[in-house]
């Protein structure tokens with residue numbers, strides 16, 4: 709479990725949904741919920757907010773047991789536009805409220821993330837969204853939100869995996885009560901052959917994916933792995949049964965490299981609309 713500065717409690721691990729769409733996507737989301745996932749990560753830009761909500765309905769899970777997340781795209785950060793976009797996200801799901809809404813990227817050169825944040829604070833007041841946070845915000849962007857609005861995000865979702873361990877960013881989150889979520893926690897599968905990881909997996913009779921997810925959990929990071937099949941969904945969830953030794957955690961963290969980002973998306977300069 710992860711706890712934010714205001715007492716928000718989120719589960720240890722969540723479920724990513726990027727690229728899960730349509731009938732198959734809804735079945736995959738429903739299967740994930742049946743396996744035990746409760747936190748679902750969607751986005752306006754994934755064009756699957758309705759699919760993920762359909763997956764919730766197909767699962768038969770009680771709405772109050774689900775933490776449904778979506779995100780505000782860069783092109784809709786102006787205050788009025790952000791307000792309408794939050795309403796649109798909500799209507800796409802057919803729910804009465806969304807549990808968590810995040811600014812998707814800061815796009816600092818555009819300079820509108822503070823007004824987007826104010827729109828989210830106000831939408832929260834109206835009960836449309838229950839909790840608010842950001843993605844890809846560097847400490848300087850988070851400081852700006854605090855200075856301008858006095859409201860600190862509950863969550864910051866950033867690229868984080870063994871090739872990009874984000875040591876300083878994670879320390880900032882811990883110091884400020886901001887839950888750090890890891891996007892692409894498995895680096896989209898392309899580090900699972902790394903010999904450091906496969907050796908640790910053999911030692912524990914676990915899979916490489918489980919080792920990487922256990923590393924996230926040990927560092928108090930909320931990973932949101934995406935997996936289409938129920939088998940992989942269960943495999944990833946079972947990482948919760950795996951405890952790594954401190955030396956193993958250190959060895960995985962030491963895999964970090966300056967060019968570790970998947971697509972060189974440095975939030976200081978990268979812009980996504």
Ligand SMILES: NC(=O)C1=CN([C@@H]2O[C@H](COP(=O)(O)OP(=O)(O)OC[C@H]3O[C@@H](n4cnc5c(N)ncnc54)[C@H](OP(=O)(O)O)[C@@H]3O)[C@@H](O)[C@H]2O)C=CC1
Nearest residue numbers: 724725726843891892893894895896897917933934935936
């Ligand atoms: N805020 C942001 O800017 C961003 C947010 N995100 C969020 O983060 C989520 C997770 O990141 P994502 O980019 O999907 O990448 P992940 O690191 O979660 O990797 C997903 C890939 O790994 C495969 N996979 C899953 N589990 C295993 C396993 N145990 N062994 C081997 N392969 C496995 C999946 O295949 P298969 O599905 O076929 O099983 C898929 O191809 C996204 O779905 C999205 O919700 C992602 C990018 C940016």
Ligand SMILES: O=C(O)C(=O)[C@@H](O)[C@H](O)C(=O)CO
Nearest residue numbers: 726751812813891971973980
């Ligand atoms: O998946 C997301 O949330 C994104 O922000 C993507 O655009 C991600 O940055 C990506 O897949 C880029 O190739």
